[in-house]
Structure formats: structure tokens, C-alpha cells
Amino acid sequence: MSNWEAIYQKWESFEDLDKDLKTELHTIKDNKHALEDAFYKELTFGTGGMRGVLGAGINRMNVYTVRKAVNGLANYLLANQVNVRDRGVVIAYDSRNMSKEFAVESAKVLGSYGIKTHVFESLRPTPLLSFAVRYLRTVAGIMITASHNPPEYNGFKVYNETGAQIVPEEANLIIESIQKTEDELTVPFLKKEELEEKGLLNWLSYEIDNAYLERLYHMTKMSEAVHQEEKDLQIVFTPLHGTAYNLVTKGLEQLNFPNVAIVKEQAEPDAMFSTVASPNPEEHQAFTMAIELGKKTDADILLGTDPDADRLGVAVKNKTGEYQVLTGNQLGALLLDYILSHTNPQVYQNPRMIKTVVSTELGRAIAESYDVKTLDTLTGFKFIGEKINQFDATGETFIFGFEESYGYLISSFARDKDAVQAAMMATEMAHYWKKQGKTLFEALDVLLEKHGYFLEGMSSLTLKGKEGSEQITKIMDEIRSNPLQEIAGIKVEQVENYLTSERILMAEARKETIDLPQENMMKFILEEDAWVCLRPSGTEPKIKCYYGVRGKDKEDSEAKLASLKETMDQIISDILANK
CATH class of the missing domain: 3.30.310.50 (Alpha-D-phosphohexomutase, C-terminal domain)
Structure with a gap:
């Protein structure tokens, strides 16, 4: 018997196995290829955590693989951090299947170690989780999400005490700790009711949202007069069945952008993302319904966020009058130029723009034209977050960070890519260029003429x-x-x-x-x-x-x-x- 077959037998014979997982194993019991794929390896940590297909097996996302990961995280925190039990861990989750269940399971395992958890009562965006870690000063954060992956996926992302995704050194230590858990089926946990009775589970309402919105309000580059005036920009917004609706609409409202048309069919959370082939603003078909609504309202800008609201896509009219989605590099370059052109260079010491090694070199050219140095990181926004954290010691100032895959960060009150921040800045940028008589594509032409x-x-x-x-x-x-x-x-x-x-x-x-x-x-x-x-x-x-x-x-x-x-x-x- 091979190793994966032995693990399968252990699962199949486990008396208390979750009934849905037991049913799935029974369904595929004669499909050796499917069984091998589910059990031949453990679901591994990738970009800041793990992500995989929902289902039975050690190579799948389920309550047992989540418990094992959290068990490893708990032991890692207790061995490497101080005051872990009191500072606790904050947990958020998106609209995917099993997201809330995995969030509660995480709290149940952490609670068995006496570690307090703060869990949002309802779904929230990833950047809000990053902000919550910093706001609550927790020792870590957990986000249950598979971002823009297909509906059959879910994931588990870990954030360190700075609010940034864990970096490889931290991930390696967590993985070592996870691997010390020999049996994922018997990880200790407390019942939810027991956590609540012991004060180990704190349900979060809207305190974090309100604090985040206040920071968002002060992020603007508009003058006070422009900030206060009611603006005539026509906006279409779709959260693509995800988590961004409340924060984006409230953020636009407090910036006095009243003309916001919502793609109603995509406003409600939907784990199956039933109106799109993929809930990913990088794939332009996700904008089909937004474009239809844009034509009806003669919108100036279309905004689309992925399910956990860490990626933003933007579409505007091109030279032929048709709506076209800007690439991540194009939007990043436009945002960078708008921010730098509306920033007093005397205010910041050693200003820095951060991009990944696979993002456009146009960003470097724009930054240089404003005497701003560009720093390159590996792909993955965790490395941008790590750089920002280092600035406290180096005396450098963060100006903007972006990656080609539609990830942007304007202000470091969050430490991960933030589609809510980016939606606010893209909207006010579109308003600025509209007052100059230009669309964002025409503004991009200005940059290309200047820089190449x-x-x-x-x-x-x-x-x-x-x-x-x-x-x-x-x-x-x-x-x-x-x-x-x-x-x-x-x-x-x-x-x-x-x-x-x-x-x-x-x-x-x-x-x-x-x-x-x-x-x-x-x-x-x-x-x-x-x-x-x-x-x-x-x-x-x-x-x-x-x-x-x-x-x-x-x-x-x-x-x-x-x-x-x-x-x-x-x-x-x-x-x-x-x-």
C-alpha cells in the first residue's frame, strides 16, 4: 500500500469524519486518480498561506486541513511572539463556500490554546483584515479567502502583527510548526459556545469599518474645496458578488461622489459567482454587466473589485467611445502620476515607490521624473508590505505600491493591496482628468508621450x-x-x-x-x-x-x-x- 493510500484509509475509517467529506470519499472510492490527487501531498503554503480546492483529503481545503494549519500557527505564535493570548488574533472571511465555517474553526483551535480571537460577524474585505490587525494590535490575522480563484476554491492567508502578509522566513517557521502536527483529524479545539463563555471569542461589528473609513476620508489628494463639492462624475461599481460593496459605496459617499450606479445582479454575495465566468477583474469578461450599465448611464468610470476586495479593475471609454479595461500596469502608472503630481515634495523625506519585478518600467520612469526612488520586490504584495515595515527604521517614506495583477496600495494604514483605497483614488483621479477634458486613456497617452x-x-x-x-x-x-x-x-x-x-x-x-x-x-x-x-x-x-x-x-x-x-x-x- 502506498503512502497516500494509507492516509486515505485513515480518513475513510475515521469514525467522526465530517459527514459531507465522508460522502465525498464514498463517491470517489473507485476513482484511483481522484483519490491520489486528494491524498498524495499536503496542501502547502504558497502566497502568505494556503489555497486549494474544497473537498476531502490532505490536498484539499476542509475543516481538518484548516485546523492543522491553525494548530501550527498557534504553536508558532506562542514560541515566537509575546503576550499572544491577550493580544489575540483577528479573523475575517469572504463570500466563498465554507468561509465563515473555516473562520470559526480557526477560532476554536486558537481558543484551545487560550488565545483570544476577534471574528467579524459578517464577511469583510481582505484590506480591512490587514487594517484590523494594526487597529486592534493583535499578534496576527487570518483571512479566509481564495481571492479571485474559481468557486471550487477557498484559502487561508496569514498576516503578521504589522498587518502585512507573512514573508517566507515566517512562513517557513509556521510550516515547520504545522508539520509537527502528526494527525490533522485529531487536532484539539473548543466548541464555539465554550469560547464565548470564556471570553475567548469576540464578535466584531462595525467599529473597525468606521475607523477604516475615517482614514480613507483623509487619504484624498483633493483640495478641501474640491473635496466638499458635489461632483458630476458618473460611476458604475460592481463588487463581483464579493465583500467590497459597503466600504466602496460609503467611501465614495464621503468623498461626495453621489452618482454611483451599482450592478445589482452582482451586488449580493454569491459563493458561485453565478454571473461571471471568473470573478477576476483581470479577466475583462468580468466587466460585461458593468459595461452594459455604463452604456445606460453614460458612465465616466467603471469600477470592479474581486471577491475579497484586494484587486481593482477600472474601465473607461477609449478613443472609439467603447469601454475598455485598463491593464493593471496602466492603472498603476496613472495612479502613481496622479499621486505624485498632487503631493508636495517638501512634505516627504526620502520618498519611495515600490513595485514588483514583473510590473511596468513606466512606473520607474514616472517616479524618476518626480525625484522619487523606485524599489523592486519579488511578485506578491507581501514583499511590498515588508518593505513598508522596514521604512520605520530606514527613514524612507512610502508613496505608492503596485503590482501588474491589479494590486495597489496608496496609504500604509493597511499593509496589503487594497481595492477600496484604489477605487477612491481612481475615482478622484478620473474626476480630475475629466475637469481637464480628458479620459483616463487620454491621460495615459500624455504619460506615454512623455516617458516612452x-x-x-x-x-x-x-x-x-x-x-x-x-x-x-x-x-x-x-x-x-x-x-x-x-x-x-x-x-x-x-x-x-x-x-x-x-x-x-x-x-x-x-x-x-x-x-x-x-x-x-x-x-x-x-x-x-x-x-x-x-x-x-x-x-x-x-x-x-x-x-x-x-x-x-x-x-x-x-x-x-x-x-x-x-x-x-x-x-x-x-x-x-x-x-
Whole structure:
């Protein structure tokens, strides 16, 4: 009997197994492939926690894998932090299936160690959880969410005492602690009623929301006169069946934007996200209903947030009068320029903009034009949060942080990407440019004329299950063992191997150290201000390829980008075919 079969037998024979999970195991008992995929490995920590398909097995999200993770977290906190039991942990959850159940299960396990928990009475956005950690001064935070993943997923994200996602060093220690829990089926926990009786479970109402909204109110870059006036901007907003409705609508109201049309069909939480193929504003089909409403209301701007409200998508009219979704890089560049152009440079000491290594270089060019230094991090907003935390010691000042995947942070009262903040700033930015007689696409043209025709793209290949994981490993190993010398006829100048923290300068045959944490990622810096980056996703069974170019004009940039993509698609296809 194989190891996974032994674990399956343990689950199948466990007398007190959750009845729904027991039913599922019975349903697939004759499907060896399905059973192996559910039990061949443990669901592992990725971007700040774990994320996976709901269901039975150690490679699935269920009450037992959640309890085991929380048990490890509890032991990690008690061993590495002070005053853990009194400071406690704050827990929030989104609209997905089993989210509230997993939140309560987390509290039940923490309570068995005497650790107090603060749990929101109803669903809340991820950035509010980040803010709550800081506001309540808890030792950690837990967010039950799978962000924009398909409906069959859920997840478990961990935040440290700064309100930022845990970084790799913390994650490794938590994983070590989790692995010391030998049996996920017998993790100790208290009943909810017992937690309440002992004062170990505090239900949160709207105190945190109100404190957050107050900070949001003072984040604006508008003058007091503009702030107070009622604005004629026509807005459409969709929370895509998620958590952002209350905070976004109240935030816009207190900034005096009265003309907000809500996509009613998507305003209510819905774990199945029944009106969209994917609840992800990165995928432009999610804006279909918002665009329909925008046409009816002649909207100036369409706002769409993902289910846990940490990502924002924005659509505005293009030159032909059709609504078009801005890319994450385009919106990030526009927000950065708006913030810097409305910021007194005398106010901030050592101002810093932070972006990820796969985000647009247009951001660096804009920052430099305002004498603001750009810092690069690995992909994942946890690294941006980590940088902000370091500024207390270095004397640097955070101005703005963003990543190409629609994540933005304007003010550091939260320490994770924040679609609510971004929605407020994007709206007032659209109002500013409307008063100048320009749409956001026309404003973007101004930036490109000034700084160069930067253009970026991303393609991904989904490879599911054990076999898919092995294929992703094969691709990365081949690219790392045999680095590309040129891509689409453009010569490679530098090879950045983030797994070994080495940068090779090809012309000089010289190596440098990359001063960033190790990650399974390869980046190629090409001539002509182009670059390509390849990395496995930390949250989905995908391998992603990112591209960036800077052409003479729009057509030149589009042609170069298409050529890079076609070439990399062929390279990956050849590797998988063993050519």
C-alpha cells in the first residue's frame, strides 16, 4: 500500500469524519486518480498561506486541513511572539463556500490554546483584515479567502502583527510548526459556545469599518474645496458578488461622489459567482454587466473589485467611445502620476515607490521624473508590505505600491493591496482628468508621450494535478539549466536567476548578487528595453510568462510584445514535447 493510500484509509475509517467529506470519499472510492490527487501531498503554503480546492483529503481545503494549519500557527505564535493570548488574533472571511465555517474553526483551535480571537460577524474585505490587525494590535490575522480563484476554491492567508502578509522566513517557521502536527483529524479545539463563555471569542461589528473609513476620508489628494463639492462624475461599481460593496459605496459617499450606479445582479454575495465566468477583474469578461450599465448611464468610470476586495479593475471609454479595461500596469502608472503630481515634495523625506519585478518600467520612469526612488520586490504584495515595515527604521517614506495583477496600495494604514483605497483614488483621479477634458486613456497617452511607449503582457499555462506540477518543474529546470541567449531575435543582456539570487551580465561574463529573497523565477533583460520573466504561480496550478517592451510608438510596442509571446509559447511547448 502506498503512502497516500494509507492516509486515505485513515480518513475513510475515521469514525467522526465530517459527514459531507465522508460522502465525498464514498463517491470517489473507485476513482484511483481522484483519490491520489486528494491524498498524495499536503496542501502547502504558497502566497502568505494556503489555497486549494474544497473537498476531502490532505490536498484539499476542509475543516481538518484548516485546523492543522491553525494548530501550527498557534504553536508558532506562542514560541515566537509575546503576550499572544491577550493580544489575540483577528479573523475575517469572504463570500466563498465554507468561509465563515473555516473562520470559526480557526477560532476554536486558537481558543484551545487560550488565545483570544476577534471574528467579524459578517464577511469583510481582505484590506480591512490587514487594517484590523494594526487597529486592534493583535499578534496576527487570518483571512479566509481564495481571492479571485474559481468557486471550487477557498484559502487561508496569514498576516503578521504589522498587518502585512507573512514573508517566507515566517512562513517557513509556521510550516515547520504545522508539520509537527502528526494527525490533522485529531487536532484539539473548543466548541464555539465554550469560547464565548470564556471570553475567548469576540464578535466584531462595525467599529473597525468606521475607523477604516475615517482614514480613507483623509487619504484624498483633493483640495478641501474640491473635496466638499458635489461632483458630476458618473460611476458604475460592481463588487463581483464579493465583500467590497459597503466600504466602496460609503467611501465614495464621503468623498461626495453621489452618482454611483451599482450592478445589482452582482451586488449580493454569491459563493458561485453565478454571473461571471471568473470573478477576476483581470479577466475583462468580468466587466460585461458593468459595461452594459455604463452604456445606460453614460458612465465616466467603471469600477470592479474581486471577491475579497484586494484587486481593482477600472474601465473607461477609449478613443472609439467603447469601454475598455485598463491593464493593471496602466492603472498603476496613472495612479502613481496622479499621486505624485498632487503631493508636495517638501512634505516627504526620502520618498519611495515600490513595485514588483514583473510590473511596468513606466512606473520607474514616472517616479524618476518626480525625484522619487523606485524599489523592486519579488511578485506578491507581501514583499511590498515588508518593505513598508522596514521604512520605520530606514527613514524612507512610502508613496505608492503596485503590482501588474491589479494590486495597489496608496496609504500604509493597511499593509496589503487594497481595492477600496484604489477605487477612491481612481475615482478622484478620473474626476480630475475629466475637469481637464480628458479620459483616463487620454491621460495615459500624455504619460506615454512623455516617458516612452511602454507595453506589457502576460500569458499563462494551466497544468493541474500531480502531472501538471511535474511539468511546471520541468519547464523551470530546463530554462534555468539552459538560459536563453536571445528571444524573438532580441539579444539577452542579463539573466536573473532568483532561485540562486544571481544576475549574469552576459557581455561581461560577470555575476552579481540579487538582493532579494530566493524564488523559483527566471527573468531575462533584453536589448531595446525589453524583458521576459517566467515563474510558477503561487496560488494556482499555472506557469506564468510576463513580457515588457518599450517601442518607438504603439504599433512598434505591440509588434515586439506579440513576437516575444509567440517565441516563449513555442519554447515552452518544445520543452513539454521533449524537443
